[in-house]
Amino acid sequence: MPPRLSPTVRQQRLGIELRRMRERVGVTPKNLAATLGTDLPKISQMENGKSGISAERLRIWARTCDCADGPYLDALLAMTQDRRKYWWDGYRGRIPNGIIDIAEMEHHAESLTILHTSFIPGLLQTSAYASAVFARLRPPLPRHEADVRTAFRIQRQQILVDRPKPYTAFIHESALRMQFGGPVVLREQLESLLQDSERPGVEIHAIPFSLDTFPGSGESLYLACGPVPELDTVQIDLSQGPKFVHAEADLQTYREIKTETEAIALGPAESRDFIRTILKDLAGRS
Template identity: 90%
Template sequence: MPPRLSPTVRQQRLGIELRKMRERVGVTPKTLAAALGTDLPKISQMENGKSGISADRLRAWARTCGSTEGRYLDALLAMTQDRRKYWWDGYRGRIPSGIIDIAEMEHHAESLTILHTSFIPGLLQTSAYANAVFARLRPPLPRHETDVRTAFRIQRQRVLVERPKPYTAFVHESALRMQFGGPAVLHDQLRSLLEDSERPGVEIRAIPFSVDTFPGSGESMYLACGPVPELDTVQIDLSQGPKFVHSEADLRTYREIKTETAAIALGPDESREFIRTILKTALS
């Protein structure tokens, strides 16, 4: 099978974990190639996510690296078995791959936590609100591309219905008041947000202007927890597109941001009352 030209972030992550496993104990690619009965280019392709790895070869890889059991290895083995086609694959070539990788990340996560300061998180957006957000991108997108991205974003929301999982959204007051699409769109968006806050597993926590500062206030943060902490991922928004980070140092920082933000944000019930107060003035 020829190497993948554009491995997904999840495929790249499996390769990164293979390389980390090897480098942790100082095993050389040559030693691994001999143990797996393959060649050096194949080892490189596996570590770059450009070539898949079978469960048997992963076990041999782990044995050679002295890692033969535990939840971490089980999680990696589960990644090698997942070769299905998903709904987001139908969007490949139509929208940037980084956006598709977000849907893949959400699907496989055990829990999700997001912090946003400028707009309502994607999994909670109405169609009109999402369309207005995409319409503000620069350079401007053609109308059909805006519509495709909106449809994709709305379809992503199935993850909270078809595969329910804990989802916490920290939303700053600035995002609750930002009028993407105008007052009527914001009004409907806030009503939808209140409805979402009552759904099982969904927790919406508001951060009012009265909080003078909070960690990570200058950026968005999307923490996807994997089956084991080693496979957690953080996605952040950049002007060039989504960026995925998963080094232990970065994960430690973002976990601290999550903990500190939870300590200063309003509770779920207080947040609902806070959103209702803003809703009353949304059309005025």
């Protein structure tokens, strides 16, 4: 098969893990190619996510690199076997690949934790609120593209219905009060947020202005926990598009931010009361 032109973040991640495994014990690409019965370009393509790897070859790769971590290898083997088409593949060519990769990340995660300071997290947005967020992008999106992105975002939310998994959202008061679309849209959004907070597995934690500061206050981050910690991923919003972080040192930093944020944020029940207070502040505004 010819190399993939645009490997997904998940395909790239498998390649990253193959390269880490090889480099950890100092095996050269040339030696690995000889062991697998292939050539150097093929090894490079596998490590870049541009070519897949069979389960048999992955086992040989692991043995050659002295990797005997059973749960980790099982998780990598599962990645090699997953060749299905998913709903998000229907959006390829219509929206940027990075946005599609978020849906793929969510689908395969064991649990999800998000921290937002400027707007409500995507999996919890109403259609009207999502449309208002996309309307604020610069440069402006054509109407049809904004509509496609809104539809994609709403379809992503089925992950909380069809495949429920632990989902924790830390939302700063600034995001809870930011009036994308105006007060009517925000009221509808906050009411929807209260309903979502009662879903099984969903926890919403508010971070009030009254806190002096909190870890990670300068950025929004999305932690997707994999089947083993080595396969955790953090997604960060940038003006150029989503960025996916895999380096262990960076992952550890974001795990610490999560732990520290948990310690200072309001609990689920307190957060619901806090959101109701903001709703009262919005009463009568139009």
